[in-house]
Amino acid sequence: EVQLLESGGGLVQPGGSLRLSCAASGFTFSSYAMSWVRQAPGKGLEWVSAISGSGGSTYYADSVKGRFTISRDNSKNTLYLQMNSLRAEDTAVYYCAKENYDFCHLGMDVWGQGTTVTVSS
Amino acid sequence: QSVLTQPPSASGTPGQRVTISCSGSSSNIGSNTVNWYQQLPGTAPKLLIYSNNQRPSGVPDRFSGSKSGTSASLAISGLQSEDEADYYCAAWDDSLNGGVFGGGTKLTVL
Numbered sequence: 075e076v077q078l079l080e081s082g083g084g085l086v087q088p089g090g091s092l093r094l095s096c097a098a099s100g101f102t103f104s105s106y107a108m109s110w111v112r113q114a115p116g117k118g119l120e121w122v123s124a125i126s127g128s129g130g131s132t133y134y135a136d137s138v139k140g141r142f143t144i145s146r147d148n149s150k151n152t153l154y155l156q157m158n159s160l161r162a163e164d165t166a167v168y169y170c171a172k173e174n175y176d177f178c179h180l181g182m183d184v185w186g187q188g189t190t191v192t193v194s195s
Numbered sequence: 196q197s198v199l200t201q202p203p204s205a206s207g208t209p210g211q212r213v214t215i216s217c218s219g220s221s222s223n224i225g226s227n228t229v230n231w232y233q234q235l236p237g238t239a240p241k242l243l244i245y246s247n248n249q250r251p252s253g254v255p256d257r258f259s260g261s262k263s264g265t266s267a268s269l270a271i272s273g274l275q276s277e278d279e280a281d282y283y284c285a286a287w288d289d290s291l292n293g294g295v296f297g298g299g300t301k302l303t304v305l
Contacts, residue, residue: 109294119285178294179230181246
């Protein structure tokens, strides 16, 4: 069964850091680009970051550029999102998602259940 | 304010056909394919349409997508109560070098 399982969310103070992980199973992880998408409480979807299958290309939304770093370990079938200098506006459910090709086009056919990040003092 | 523009709400009665629009620009919809998602309350989004008009396996053919210029549409025919959900369009944006979503459309089945 194709599955994505996020972890690492929690409560963090403004200015703090958090690392999200997304464990993939059931497909050839290195063959597909991956993305992080977030959803603030009561709001719509916001694309956050993406990475190619090899990890050689990374992309970021302007709202997180310079603060967040996406990476992947294809030997462990795991996607990461390192989040630094967190702000209240980063509070959201964070989803990892698999692109259906090895390039980023926002066609994400598998999603995790989401992990909640709350930035508050 | 979202880069892609969707109506905030839409509605229809069971059996009816409804369409949801998504307006963008030359750097996103105009030069890349459009994808559509359905999100039921409290759940992760589900891919409904990819590459403008392709349905993933398991998605009923009541759902269809189209694109023309810098706009796209999602059509739902034979509306059912279980179609009540939020719908989002999404595309890559070459100017931003990143992904963009529409603001979402809440579909109500009357």
